[in-house]
Amino acid sequence: MPEISSLVRRAALTHNDNHFNYEKTHNFKVHTFRGPHWCEYCANFMWGLIAQGVRCSDCGLNVHKQCSKHVPNDCQPDLKRIKKVYCCDLTTLVKAHNTQRPMVVDICIREIEARGLKSEGLYRVSGFTEHIEDVKMAFDRDGEKADISANVYPDINIITGALKLYFRDLPIPVITYDTYSKFIDAAKISNADERLEAVHEVLMLLPPAHYETLRYLMIHLKKVTMNEKDNFMNAENLGIVFGPTLMRPPEDSTLTTLHDMRYQKLIVQILIENEDVLF
Structure with missing residues (x-):
């Protein structure tokens, strides 16, 4: 059920x-x-x-x-x-601000959906590192009052870069260390229906703040794929970008990371393509 x-x-x-x-x-x-x-x-x-x-x-x-x-x-x-927004534990941040999800995620996604969904290579093309760092500092300093509008950052790739950096900087990834190996095992199941069922079971093990953040992000990434004819970003491409951004192995091993990359990609691809069923 x-x-x-x-x-x-x-x-x-x-x-x-x-x-x-x-x-x-x-x-x-x-x-x-x-x-x-x-x-x-x-x-x-x-x-x-x-x-x-x-x-x-x-x-x-x-x-x-x-x-x-x-x-x-x-x-x-x-x-x-709570001195900063980036590098702060996800649950700690949402409880401190009394929100469902980190406001960085909400604000960046709102901005990207308002003016960037048709942008070619969205999430794959990188923005200038120093500008992305500026956005990070703005969130750390001003919280939800940070101005990331087109007037300040006309290049949408700076905003997508800031969002990806937020996820990469989390001390515990959105897909937690505790659930990492279970997701990888689920990705290895060859039968598509059984694999989907297994992914759904592991999703239920995520802490509520992580689950809610992932749900919201996948709804957004589904919208990105619906503009594929303009942005050339399908679920597989987004999986390549977001796999290592959303999930990292508990032990910092380059070998494990390389070995798991295709499964990380597949998990994110499955989450995007089936977000209406899984969440």
Whole structure:
């Protein structure tokens, strides 16, 4: 019953647009507190002069080291602590901004769909690296107020480059390290229907923020393929571009990466061609 579970998942994700129940673990680091401090989990005093406990660097929760093992996955990141947009964990970013997806993804896709869908070689042609870095800095500095309009960046390839860079810079890829090998195994199945079923099952294992980001991106890439006669970008071409951008093997091995490239391409191609069924 893949369609039903997918519908349930989608209903759960879009249930309430203002509050997204994406679970997030705390990012605890050993901390030295100045002056007396109490644990916010057990309410007992933190003893010692240095390294008395741990603090979550995303939300600021202070607890005993032993208490940190029992704290629920209810971290609500504080925007004041999240210094940048790029290179920030995906779930952390969406929880800090209280959005369904990273706003970089929304803003870039909106801009690309407004003026770039017919652009030849969309996503394959590279924009100037320094201009792409400018866009990255604008998002890090100004967040959703970043101006990426045609007045500032007339070349749409700068915007596509900035979007691809965002995905490449994620500490955990959109297709997570945990699901990577399962997706590769699914791609190796020769029967097309069984392969699609296997891909769908692995999709369900993605964290909600990753699933939602991937879903939104695939709907967009499907629109790109619908303009293939102008942009010359079909699902296979986009798979070549986005395979290594969206999924990386857990161990940093050049050999594994080279060996898996055709399966990475195939996974993205399948996701684009079947986005209406899979998501």
